[in-house]
Amino acid sequence: MNNKKLLTKVRTYATSANLGPGFDCAGMALNIYNDCSIFLNKKDSCVALKGQNISEIAKDENNLICRTIKKVLEKKYAENFAQYEKPLEIICEINVPVERGLGGSSTAVVAGLLIANKVYDLNLSIRELFNIGLEIEPHPDNIAACLAGGLVISYKSKSGNYDFEKISIKENFKILLMIPDHKVNTSKARKLIPDLVPKEDAILNIANFAILINRLKEGNLKDATDFIRDKLHQQYRRDIYPDSLKLVEELNNIYQIPAAISGSGPSALAFIPENTFETFYSQSLVKLKKKFSDFEFTLTSISNKGSYCY
Amino acid sequence: MNNKKLLTKVRTYATSANLGPGFDCAGMALNIYNDCSIFLNKKDSCVALKGQNISEIAKDENNLICRTIKKVLEKKYAENFAQYEKPLEIICEINVPVERGLGGSSTAVVAGLLIANKVYDLNLSIRELFNIGLEIEPHPDNIAACLAGGLVISYKSKSGNYDFEKISIKENFKILLMIPDHKVNTSKARKLIPDLVPKEDAILNIANFAILINRLKEGNLKDATDFIRDKLHQQYRRDIYPDSLKLVEELNNIYQIPAAISGSGPSALAFIPENTFETFYSQSLVKLKKKFSDFEFTLTSISNKGSYCY
Numbered sequence: 001m002n003n004k005k006l007l008t009k010v011r012t013y014a015t016s017a018n019l020g021p022g023f024d025c026a027g028m029a030l031n032i033y034n035d036c037s038i039f040l041n042k043k044d045s046c047v048a049l050k051g052q053n054i055s056e057i058a059k060d061e062n063n064l065i066c067r068t069i070k071k072v073l074e075k076k077y078a079e080n081f082a083q084y085e086k087p088l089e090i091i092c093e094i095n096v097p098v099e100r101g102l103g104g105s106s107t108a109v110v111a112g113l114l115i116a117n118k119v120y121d122l123n124l125s126i127r128e129l130f131n132i133g134l135e136i137e138p139h140p141d142n143i144a145a146c147l148a149g150g151l152v153i154s155y156k157s158k159s160g161n162y163d164f165e166k167i168s169i170k171e172n173f174k175i176l177l178m179i180p181d182h183k184v185n186t187s188k189a190r191k192l193i194p195d196l197v198p199k200e201d202a203i204l205n206i207a208n209f210a211i212l213i214n215r216l217k218e219g220n221l222k223d224a225t226d227f228i229r230d231k232l233h234q235q236y237r238r239d240i241y242p243d244s245l246k247l248v249e250e251l252n253n254i255y256q257i258p259a260a261i262s263g264s265g266p267s268a269l270a271f272i273p274e275n276t277f278e279t280f281y282s283q284s285l286v287k288l289k290k291k292f293s294d295f296e297f298t299l300t301s302i303s304n305k306g307s308y309c310y
Numbered sequence: 311m312n313n314k315k316l317l318t319k320v321r322t323y324a325t326s327a328n329l330g331p332g333f334d335c336a337g338m339a340l341n342i343y344n345d346c347s348i349f350l351n352k353k354d355s356c357v358a359l360k361g362q363n364i365s366e367i368a369k370d371e372n373n374l375i376c377r378t379i380k381k382v383l384e385k386k387y388a389e390n391f392a393q394y395e396k397p398l399e400i401i402c403e404i405n406v407p408v409e410r411g412l413g414g415s416s417t418a419v420v421a422g423l424l425i426a427n428k429v430y431d432l433n434l435s436i437r438e439l440f441n442i443g444l445e446i447e448p449h450p451d452n453i454a455a456c457l458a459g460g461l462v463i464s465y466k467s468k469s470g471n472y473d474f475e476k477i478s479i480k481e482n483f484k485i486l487l488m489i490p491d492h493k494v495n496t497s498k499a500r501k502l503i504p505d506l507v508p509k510e511d512a513i514l515n516i517a518n519f520a521i522l523i524n525r526l527k528e529g530n531l532k533d534a535t536d537f538i539r540d541k542l543h544q545q546y547r548r549d550i551y552p553d554s555l556k557l558v559e560e561l562n563n564i565y566q567i568p569a570a571i572s573g574s575g576p577s578a579l580a581f582i583p584e585n586t587f588e589t590f591y592s593q594s595l596v597k598l599k600k601k602f603s604d605f606e607f608t609l610t611s612i613s614n615k616g617s618y619c620y
Binding site: 021022023024025153156157163167168191194195196197198201202203204207208209210212218225226229282 | 333334336434467509513517520536588
């Protein structure tokens, strides 16, 4: 084992997309991460995994990390990429839940982007990596937040490429994740939303998301249950995460804690403002855990650091 | 003349709604205002007007100010309102252009709200006045900004009532208004937008408006032409303000100056960042005035003060 050559390590973060009204553009990096160590291998590339619920993750070159590395090389060297390719052994410790709406697949794509950039010494910018990543996994919200850290809004720029804006906010809250024991397939979840949406619903999301951003910047989440409301995704997907949506509605309407589905679910997240910590942990959380006993409740915070090699 | 009793004066501000992506929710008060003096009259209420393009404004009790005053009294005193009603003479100096997308009718509604509150000593809160105003003129974006001043986002709250959020921003820019010599009827303009809109267009507006708010708060309008873009109103209304939209597009794409149609048009507005003042006034503005000679170019700024009695 000692003669394996360590090329780099990479840490990639869980992310929560949408944040209620920020449908398909908001993403937030969380302090839950996967660590991978990358060694030069003898022959083919392979992946070894440690963690929960990882049985369905490919361990050969079909692994999302390996596919992303190959995609980066293809973008860089076109048809000549194979001559540059090195066989890698990638050993991963997986802490980000898989298919739970916490950006699990973005952690793999971003790991692949950063590994390729480092191991092949490509010097690609974060925005170049971002746009390559989108060719593998077309969810700019999760990928941008995973790459850049913090709260990020992704958008399609005039050039037609995606870009992102990192939003500096006051972090006087914790994030409560509520993770149920079932999966949601993101592409199936996407199909539940119609191509045309009511204008009034779009207006509600535009207003609410801008107010949410304003309040996060001001560090004031008073009455935030009013403007974390969304009309563009959660209601259409109720059937694939009925209990999660019940939990979100209970947090917003009974406990006055701003909550939303994370990405396409089934996990939910809530913002717990500093000044409500004590009451929330000592009273509300106990009741919620009892009533929603199928959920794992995890307290975390924003990771302002983006994913990185070390 | 000297024996007329002055009850109050009221100053109400022009407003620009939408600001590009903030469709039907963003409003900004501008330093252009109407002043009215309110006297106790002998018999019926009447309105006297000074200013440009005022020939179509009613001068009797059908005037929007008088109708709003009556509506406030009705809301307060129900069927008994008539016994409280005083005949008023309202003398107005109109500086806010009429039917140009600059909130002209909101200046009248807000004047009526503030006059009623003051003259009848009603002590209604700004949010109560706001919701009464919406019964007369259902444009929360203009009314909220006219009442509260500054940059305001209006939204439909959980309760079903409209509410608004005033956004504190760094004001390191001027506002350039470009006002053409024709009118747009707001309710006709509203009918041009379909009830259902493409999901992707909604997402673009959600992302862009939140980024615009972030940048206005940070005082950084670099590359703002990218995220002042809108897909939900301007393109549908091209035929009612073709030259205005050409001007907006030229500002954004050639001069790199973030610009948008004001409200439902036909006026346009542009944000002129401080660090571009010199080049803009000495070079770009001259060319624009020459090319778009049917427009009146007016330089103004945000009014952070809301409308008020004095």
